[in-house]
Amino acid sequence: xxxxxxxxxxxxxxxxxxxxxxxxxxxxxxxxxxxxxxxxxxxxxxxxxxxxxxxxxxxxxxxxxxxxxxxxxxxxxxxxxxxxxxxxxxxxxxxxxxxxxxxxxxxxxxxxxxxxxxxxxxxxxxxxxxxxxxxxxxxxxxxxxxxxxxxxxxxxxxxxxxxxxxxxxxxxxxxxxxx
Numbered sequence: 001x002x003x004x005x006x007x008x009x010x011x012x013x014x015x016x017x018x019x020x021x022x023x024x025x026x027x028x029x030x031x032x033x034x035x036x037x038x039x040x041x042x043x044x045x046x047x048x049x050x051x052x053x054x055x056x057x058x059x060x061x062x063x064x065x066x067x068x069x070x071x072x073x074x075x076x077x078x079x080x081x082x083x084x085x086x087x088x089x090x091x092x093x094x095x096x097x098x099x100x101x102x103x104x105x106x107x108x109x110x111x112x113x114x115x116x117x118x119x120x121x122x123x124x125x126x127x128x129x130x131x132x133x134x135x136x137x138x139x140x141x142x143x144x145x146x147x148x149x150x151x152x153x154x155x156x157x158x159x160x161x162x163x164x165x166x167x168x169x170x171x172x173x174x175x176x177x178x179x
Contacts, residue, residue, distance in 0.1 A: 048119040052110050056128070064102035065131065067095060068138050100139060104157065107135040111159035121166065129167040129174075136164035 014020060055061060063079040066072070072095065077084045080102075082095055110128075113119035125132070143157045 045118060045120045048113050049123055052113065052119060052124070053127075056106055056110075056131075061102060061106055064099040064106075065134075067099040068103045069134065100142065103135055104139045104143070104160070107132060107163065108157050108160040111163035114163060115159045125163070125166055125170050129170050132163055132167040133171065136160065136167075 015024075060080055063076055067076050067080075074084075076082075076095060076099075080095065080098060082098055085094070110119065110124060114121045114124060139157075140161075143160070146153050146156050
Protein backbone atom coordinates (compact mmCIF):
# COMPACT_ATOMS: atom_id res chain seq x y z
CA UNK A 1 0.00 0.00 0.00
CA UNK A 2 1.28 3.43 -0.84
CA UNK A 3 1.22 6.42 1.47
CA UNK A 4 -0.67 9.54 0.56
CA UNK A 5 0.52 12.91 1.76
CA UNK A 6 -1.07 14.03 4.96
CA UNK A 7 -4.52 15.45 4.43
CA UNK A 8 -4.92 13.82 1.02
CA UNK A 9 -7.22 11.13 2.37
CA UNK A 10 -9.47 13.80 3.80
CA UNK A 11 -9.55 15.54 0.40
CA UNK A 12 -10.48 12.28 -1.31
CA UNK A 13 -13.28 11.68 1.17
CA UNK A 14 -14.52 15.26 0.73
CA UNK A 15 -14.40 15.15 -3.07
CA UNK A 16 -16.19 11.82 -3.29
CA UNK A 17 -19.03 12.87 -1.02
CA UNK A 18 -22.49 13.14 -2.64
CA UNK A 19 -22.54 16.94 -2.19
CA UNK A 20 -19.15 17.36 -3.86
CA UNK A 21 -20.10 15.03 -6.70
CA UNK A 22 -23.29 17.03 -7.28
CA UNK A 23 -21.30 20.28 -7.26
CA UNK A 24 -18.70 18.94 -9.71
CA UNK A 25 -21.38 17.66 -12.10
CA UNK A 26 -23.23 20.99 -11.85
CA UNK A 27 -20.06 22.98 -12.53
CA UNK A 28 -19.25 20.76 -15.51
CA UNK A 29 -22.79 21.27 -16.84
CA UNK A 30 -22.49 25.03 -16.50
CA UNK A 31 -19.10 25.00 -18.24
CA UNK A 32 -20.52 22.97 -21.13
CA UNK A 33 -23.50 25.34 -21.38
CA UNK A 34 -21.24 28.40 -21.51
CA UNK A 35 -18.99 26.84 -24.14
CA UNK A 36 -22.03 25.84 -26.21
CA UNK A 37 -23.52 29.34 -25.94
CA UNK A 38 -20.29 31.03 -27.02
CA UNK A 39 -19.82 28.61 -29.92
CA UNK A 40 -23.42 28.98 -31.13
CA UNK A 41 -23.26 32.78 -30.90
CA UNK A 42 -20.08 32.80 -32.97
CA UNK A 43 -21.63 30.36 -35.43
CA UNK A 44 -24.72 32.60 -35.75
CA UNK A 45 -22.55 35.66 -36.40
CA UNK A 46 -20.57 33.86 -39.09
CA UNK A 47 -23.72 32.42 -40.67
CA UNK A 48 -25.22 35.91 -40.84
CA UNK A 49 -22.01 37.20 -42.40
CA UNK A 50 -22.08 34.48 -45.07
CA UNK A 51 -25.74 35.22 -45.78
CA UNK A 52 -25.01 38.93 -46.23
CA UNK A 53 -22.05 38.11 -48.49
CA UNK A 54 -24.35 35.86 -50.51
CA UNK A 55 -26.99 38.59 -50.92
CA UNK A 56 -24.42 41.24 -51.80
CA UNK A 57 -23.08 39.00 -54.56
CA UNK A 58 -26.43 38.34 -56.23
CA UNK A 59 -26.43 39.71 -59.79
CA UNK A 60 -29.18 42.25 -59.02
CA UNK A 61 -27.30 43.64 -56.04
CA UNK A 62 -23.98 43.81 -57.87
CA UNK A 63 -25.69 45.60 -60.76
CA UNK A 64 -27.34 48.04 -58.34
CA UNK A 65 -23.91 49.00 -57.02
CA UNK A 66 -22.55 49.28 -60.56
CA UNK A 67 -25.38 51.62 -61.60
CA UNK A 68 -24.92 53.68 -58.42
CA UNK A 69 -21.27 54.13 -59.33
CA UNK A 70 -22.35 55.51 -62.73
CA UNK A 71 -21.66 52.41 -64.82
CA UNK A 72 -25.17 51.69 -66.04
CA UNK A 73 -25.94 50.01 -69.33
CA UNK A 74 -28.98 48.82 -71.24
CA UNK A 75 -28.51 45.43 -69.61
CA UNK A 76 -29.01 47.05 -66.20
CA UNK A 77 -32.76 47.27 -66.84
CA UNK A 78 -32.93 43.57 -67.65
CA UNK A 79 -30.75 42.46 -64.74
CA UNK A 80 -32.79 44.54 -62.29
CA UNK A 81 -36.09 43.57 -63.98
CA UNK A 82 -37.14 47.20 -64.50
CA UNK A 83 -39.08 48.48 -67.49
CA UNK A 84 -37.11 50.73 -69.79
CA UNK A 85 -38.24 54.35 -70.03
CA UNK A 86 -40.85 55.00 -72.72
CA UNK A 87 -40.60 57.79 -75.25
CA UNK A 88 -43.27 59.68 -73.31
CA UNK A 89 -41.05 59.80 -70.20
CA UNK A 90 -42.67 57.01 -68.20
CA UNK A 91 -40.29 55.27 -65.80
CA UNK A 92 -37.63 57.98 -66.10
CA UNK A 93 -35.63 57.90 -62.90
CA UNK A 94 -37.05 54.54 -61.89
CA UNK A 95 -33.71 52.78 -62.32
CA UNK A 96 -31.88 55.27 -60.12
CA UNK A 97 -34.56 55.08 -57.42
CA UNK A 98 -34.55 51.28 -57.36
CA UNK A 99 -30.77 50.90 -57.29
CA UNK A 100 -30.43 53.51 -54.55
CA UNK A 101 -33.01 51.62 -52.46
CA UNK A 102 -31.25 48.29 -53.03
CA UNK A 103 -27.79 49.66 -52.31
CA UNK A 104 -28.79 51.68 -49.26
CA UNK A 105 -30.95 48.83 -47.94
CA UNK A 106 -28.20 46.23 -48.33
CA UNK A 107 -25.68 48.28 -46.41
CA UNK A 108 -28.17 49.33 -43.72
CA UNK A 109 -29.26 45.71 -43.19
CA UNK A 110 -25.64 44.69 -42.68
CA UNK A 111 -25.08 47.67 -40.38
CA UNK A 112 -28.14 46.75 -38.31
CA UNK A 113 -26.96 43.16 -37.91
CA UNK A 114 -23.56 44.44 -36.80
CA UNK A 115 -25.08 46.99 -34.41
CA UNK A 116 -27.09 44.29 -32.65
CA UNK A 117 -24.14 41.91 -32.47
CA UNK A 118 -25.65 39.40 -34.89
CA UNK A 119 -22.88 39.63 -37.48
CA UNK A 120 -19.10 39.81 -37.34
CA UNK A 121 -18.11 43.45 -37.79
CA UNK A 122 -14.37 42.99 -38.24
CA UNK A 123 -14.56 40.72 -41.27
CA UNK A 124 -17.35 42.72 -42.93
CA UNK A 125 -15.58 46.07 -42.55
CA UNK A 126 -12.29 44.57 -43.68
CA UNK A 127 -13.84 43.16 -46.86
CA UNK A 128 -16.41 45.86 -47.71
CA UNK A 129 -15.00 49.10 -46.27
CA UNK A 130 -14.72 50.75 -49.70
CA UNK A 131 -18.28 49.76 -50.64
CA UNK A 132 -19.56 51.10 -47.31
CA UNK A 133 -17.79 54.42 -47.92
CA UNK A 134 -19.09 54.69 -51.49
CA UNK A 135 -22.60 53.80 -50.37
CA UNK A 136 -22.59 56.51 -47.71
CA UNK A 137 -21.11 59.10 -50.09
CA UNK A 138 -23.74 58.30 -52.73
CA UNK A 139 -26.72 58.26 -50.36
CA UNK A 140 -25.95 60.62 -47.46
CA UNK A 141 -27.76 63.59 -49.03
CA UNK A 142 -30.95 61.55 -49.49
CA UNK A 143 -30.64 60.14 -45.97
CA UNK A 144 -30.10 63.58 -44.40
CA UNK A 145 -33.01 65.02 -46.40
CA UNK A 146 -35.27 62.23 -45.11
CA UNK A 147 -34.11 62.82 -41.53
CA UNK A 148 -34.86 66.53 -41.73
CA UNK A 149 -38.19 66.08 -43.54
CA UNK A 150 -40.21 66.36 -40.33
CA UNK A 151 -41.66 62.86 -40.63
CA UNK A 152 -40.05 61.69 -37.40
CA UNK A 153 -37.33 59.72 -39.16
CA UNK A 154 -34.50 61.28 -37.13
CA UNK A 155 -32.71 57.95 -36.73
CA UNK A 156 -33.22 56.88 -40.35
CA UNK A 157 -30.21 54.81 -41.49
CA UNK A 158 -28.31 55.67 -38.29
CA UNK A 159 -26.72 52.20 -38.25
CA UNK A 160 -25.37 52.79 -41.75
CA UNK A 161 -23.88 56.09 -40.62
CA UNK A 162 -22.17 54.35 -37.68
CA UNK A 163 -20.87 51.63 -39.99
CA UNK A 164 -19.52 54.33 -42.30
CA UNK A 165 -17.60 55.84 -39.37
CA UNK A 166 -16.08 52.44 -38.62
CA UNK A 167 -15.14 51.98 -42.28
CA UNK A 168 -13.50 55.42 -42.30
CA UNK A 169 -11.47 54.55 -39.19
CA UNK A 170 -10.42 51.26 -40.78
CA UNK A 171 -9.39 52.98 -44.03
CA UNK A 172 -7.45 55.73 -42.23
CA UNK A 173 -5.62 53.18 -40.10
CA UNK A 174 -4.91 50.84 -42.99
CA UNK A 175 -4.12 53.37 -45.72
CA UNK A 176 -2.62 56.32 -43.86
CA UNK A 177 -1.04 58.08 -46.83
CA UNK A 178 -3.73 57.68 -49.46
CA UNK A 179 -6.89 58.23 -47.49
